[in-house]
Amino acid sequence: MLVALGMLGIIFFGFLLTVILIPKISLSSRVALGYLLGIGVVTFLMFLGYLAGLRFTFEDTLRILIYSILILVFPALFLRKRLDVRENLKTAGRFFKGLDFIEKIILGAILFFLLSSFIFTLYYPVGDWDALALYDWRAKIFVDTGGMEEGIARGFFFGYPFITSL
Numbered sequence: 001m002l003v004a005l006g007m008l009g010i011i012f013f014g015f016l017l018t019v020i021l022i023p024k025i026s027l028s029s030r031v032a033l034g035y036l037l038g039i040g041v042v043t044f045l046m047f048l049g050y051l052a053g054l055r056f057t058f059e060d061t062l063r064i065l066i067y068s069i070l071i072l073v074f075p076a077l078f079l080r081k082r083l084d085v086r087e088n089l090k091t092a093g094r095f096f097k098g099l100d101f102i103e104k105i106i107l108g109a110i111l112f113f114l115l116s117s118f119i120f121t122l123y124y125p126v127g128d129w130d131a132l133a134l135y136d137w138r139a140k141i142f143v144d145t146g147g148m149e150e151g152i153a154r155g156f157f158f159g160y161p162f163i164t165s166l
Contacts, residue, residue, distance in 0.1 A: 002058075003122075009065050014038025016072035019079055042068070055146035 014034030018025065022033070045064050046056065054060040099107065141150050 006062075006065075009069065010038040010042050011035050012038070013042060013065060013069050013072065016069065016076045017041065019076040020072065023079060050147065056142045056148075057146050 011031065011034050014037040015030060016034075017037045018030045018033050022030075025033070042065060045068060046061055049060060049064050050056065054064070096104075141154075142148065
């Protein structure tokens with residue numbers, strides 16, 4: 001449950017970023033970009049927070065996310081006049097009604113595979129040696145110690161990007 005709430009918080013943070021940075025896009029594009037921007041920017045903010053003295057704990061990460069959302073809410077509310085959610089929903093409805101039968105089947109298959117992939121990865125985590133040794137083990141060290149000191153002492157952990165572990 002906490003993972004789902006954390007992901008929703010990250011998507012909401014990215015959604016607010018898209019409201020500020022890209023005011024004229026569709027709702028579905030805004031949510032998709034919100035996920036991509038949110039996960040990258042929050043990970044970068046976690047790293048900056050670590051450099052500023054915060055640890056990689058649940059509380060500190062939640063604090064970073066909440067403060068970031070609060071900082072973005074006011075500019076996003078100020079810019080919301082440019083957004084017309086009803087018009088976006090009408091446009092999405094027209095888009096789906098305009099699809100022929102084959103396109104609807106393809107879209108349904110894509111949505112099915114995305115959803116089944118998400119459910120599968122929640123129930124069956126990664127088990128390959130490289131992911132466990134490089135990404136998951138480094139994340140475990142970050143969580144157990146709250147920082148990067150032990151990971152830095154082991155050396156070889158830093159040949160791969162931090163986003164996978166953070």
